[in-house]
Amino acid sequence: MFDLLSQIFTDYTLRNVALGAAILGGVGGVLGSFATLRRQSLLGDVLAHAALPGICLAFLLSGSKVPLVLLVGGGLAGWAAALLMLTVLRYTRLPEDSALGVMLSSFFGFGIALLTFIQHSSDANQAGLDKFIFGQAATIVAADVVTMAVLGGLALALVALLYKEFKLLSFDPEYLSSLGYPTRGLGTLLTSLTVVAVMIGLQTVGVVLMAAMLIAPAAAARQWTDRLGKMVLLAAAFGASSGVIGAVLSASRENLPTGPLVVLTASVIVVVSLFFAPLRGLVWQWVREARNRKRIRLERILLDAHVLHNHGELSPQTLALRRRTSLPVALNELKQLEAQGWTKQENGRWLLAPAGHERAHRLEQEMRGLPRLEARGVVSPTAEKDGAL
């Protein structure tokens, strides 16, 4: 592993691949953040799939295999698909997901048809167009990395320049519009920048998996923060690191394609973020829920114990009778209360400890007070605090 890391600086191919994937991850993360927030995550998928016929047409028309020409063709086709989709959405009742699916599959089908047409026609230098489907990072040369860096740099510079506007566009487009900004134009610009990110990714991960590079880093970053600025930076960092890690992993053995590994690395980051991110992590939520359930159960036992203590005798037998459980269970419950410091034993008799008294009293107060207070539109502050525990 360490060898591989040092190879990034020495090995020509690996360096280019890692750099290309890192640029893709960074740019994809930034633009994907805005796309996911605008609920347009899958638009990236459509843009990427729709790029395939563009690449083929660019090749057919120009006859050249210069990556930049093909990428521009792909970008234009993706852009056309997005435009067509917006037209469908504006003028018909077709649901958005169907419109996305139609554009994605018809453009991609057309691309496949063109690709096979090119492959079957007698043109000798056609080989290699299909590398754009799953990406073939190993073919990236230094010039491609420069192209990617320039494209990505331009896109990022525009995002930095219009950060405030894009932020507003993502969260409150009506307000943006009321301020006199051209909302539709800004939306189109942001989509166009997403097209640029797709163009960067075509060589590395290909059209099929490109969507993941837009969605996964952003979705992971979203778990760690509620602030857009942090989210964008985190997404860029996640994307770039999955690019580098994926590239290094694919270099570690033969026959390991880069694109899928980059995507899988990003997916692992998503899974880790979903489970372990502070505050929003699912694991913490489960722990919180378990704690709450336990607290509520103990409080119910305490209330029963409190009634018995006040109106009779508190013992495992009476508690078992009242709670309709067996003797051992009731004894265990009393011990659990003791562990909380709510009950105590004196001379073999069970008593409510002062802390238990106080807690039970408060709970009863809340239970009695709550409906009345709620009826007057007041929520008990203690109840709210406990609920949020």
Add this chain to the structure above:
Amino acid sequence: MSADLVIILTAVLVSTASALVGTFLVLRRMALMSDAISHAVLPGIVLAFWLSGGERATLPALLGAAAAGLATVTLVEWLTRTGRVKNDAAIGIVFPALFSLGVLAVSFYFRNVHLDLDAVLYGEIAYAPFNILSVGGRELGPESLWIMGTLTLLNLVFVLVFYKELKLSTFDTGLAAALGFMPGVLHYLLMSLVSITAVGAFQSVGAILIVAFIIIPPATAYLLTQRLPLMIALAVGIGAVSSVLGYLFAILLDASIAGMMATVAGVLFGLALLFSPLQGLVTQAIRRSRQRQEVAARLLVSHLAHHDRPVPISEVQEEFGWNPRFLQRVQEVALRAGWVQLEGTSLRVKAERIAKNL
């Protein structure tokens, strides 16, 4: 049976089976779930391939891929329910991850096996006539026809038997649940069928282009009608037409059959988008311009009604400021409706129209 016929029949069966379930996916706004399922089919097939010891067995592949499809649906729904990511992002996270696993496994373990990425992309419909199903030494005809025929029948029976329930739970889930129709069970049944259909079609048209068959024909039908039975019938018909035309074009241009079928389906969608009697762009534009002329003609009549004499056309033009061509059209509309009559170069309102106080 000739090879062409087998290929076309297979494609028609694929499109019919897809359109039957696709209609409900489109109506339930879950069209992209088919995208996710079709991608997830790949690791399922690889897994089944691996478990069955590298043999190209059909049944394990079908089961494995169907399981993978259902796992995808469950995973996406679980992710959405956690509230941590939105539904579209959940789809976009799950299927690339699963598809990557599949691609990785294919290129890692099955380099030299008859399960290459080209087949994943383009499908092998061209080979459909050559895979003959034989049971006990007797040849029963092309395997693809049997598989897709069974799936089409299965989907047809499902739609026919549960038509009422499907309709209700699609348009009003709440009511369906309240009446005890268990929309949740139906949902998973539908998703299972989508998975199985995707797997069956996988061999013919490839993992990604299945989406074209599931979404495009029903979406096209959606533009053409507002009645469910008609939409299903249209979707099936459009799917069949794109299959046949797609095959012809593919032969003509020597291009991928499945790709060409998806292209034709896309073109049909474009035609419906332009010319649908309900919501077509051109139809809407024509309707709007007709309405404009009609309103203008009524305006013209009410203007003429204020005069006892014939009004010269030039005066009308001065009054309304319409351009001459539009005025000409409006005049024609009014004349055809019998609201006005032409007297030389002047217009006069017809007497009975004044009485009716248009």
